[in-house]
């Protein structure tokens with residue numbers, strides 16, 4: 001069943017924080033000073049060479065809460081053999097989401113769900129390493145039946161059944177090899193968010209847009225929703241830099257009420273935004289639908305980085321509330337739940353445009369878009385993968401960008417393993433970097 005088998009012997013949880021707020025990297029109208037962080041888990045095995053790594057993304061304070069939740073889950077995997085876990089990935093996923101007591105502090109949402117993502121992703125990382133394949137390749141090589149076996153269909157069978165999902169995957173079998181070859185050669189198209197963080201000066205935004213254009217990017221995201229006059233000024237200067245042919249996306253990070261979102265966007269439509277992302281609360285399915293109805297087709301609506309689980313995605317699709325589905329690799333419960341969302345998005349014909357603004361998220365989502373293209377949607381039309389240019393140097397197998405595209409990752413695993421030195425230096429609060437920061441204050 002698995003090329004090499006291991007038994008999980010112990011685990012380690014780390015609270016890792018990068019002080020990105022110092023330069024306002026990652027800042028937006030809601031998250032004014034994020035410190036890109038990771039609640040990080042390592043599963044050690046009886047083979048000293050092979051470890052499963054996983055993390056969930058956080059913004060600084062609160063990482064300790066997710067670490068505690070990881071602690072509550074990870075112990076369940078001690079003494080488990082990899083082969084036992086992967087034979088039924090649906091059951092493995094339920095080890096976390098189905099705990100009859102822990103479930104009360106979710107269910108399938110909040111810190112416990114973020115923690116589930118870290119743990120589940122670490123298991124997939126271990127599995128991919130055991131097979132000697134990058135995660136995307138492990139998944140695209142599964143049979144349609146095995147792919148579907150990883151998914152918890154509870155609460156979504158009114159949108160898609162396992163039988164339908166298998167049928168859908170089977171339809172794409174024929175072209176899989178050609179799409180894989182294409183991706184290995186050309187890579188997956190990306191857009192950049194790092195030119196448009198809200199806390200950056202106009203000059204910096206201008207310079208970063210220029211640099212991103214030179215690097216081959218054609219799609220750029222601007223943060224909006226702080227102050228309307230400055231949104232307008234900023235949109236103007238970005239348009240000057242990227243020209244009419246450049247694609248401009250806007251992201252409000254949930255700051256508006258429903259009506260406010262519509263009126264605010266009316267004033268920004270002159271800049272031809274491709275979409276408005278997170279115009280309001282991620283829980284407000286009908287609010288998103290109302291905003292979409294008011295603005296479509298002058299602009300479109302995107303959301304997902306704070307959509308807590310497959311059930312809310314299902315409702316967003318059913319209510320025709322969004323035009324773009326921004327899956328987040330560790331907001332929902334890791335690879336298993338992502339697969340269910342990819343399938344539903346395919347069924348409802350909504351392009352998947354993953355969220356990657358954080359640490360480690362680019363590393364993760366490159367695999368997910370490859371899975372989407374090679375075996376689920378079979379198209380890149382309307383799809384583009386987010387890229388932010390921060391903190392990649394801390395990973396053993398960081399993303400490789402060329403000409404505005406993600407080059408297909410080839411190393412075994414889920415690309416999320418951090419360098420040991422980075423783990424030590426940035427562990428909060430006792431790592432070297434945090435001690436130095438505290439001393440300098």
Ligand SMILES: C[C@H](O)[C@@H](O)[C@@H](O)[C@H](O)C(=O)O
Pocket residue numbers: 025026027028031034059193251253305355356357358386
């Ligand atoms: C706090 C973060 O940087 C967010 O601003 C970021 O994830 C953003 O919403 C994005 O779309 O990338």
Ligand SMILES: [Mg+2]
Pocket residue numbers: 251253277278305357
């Ligand atoms: Mg966003």
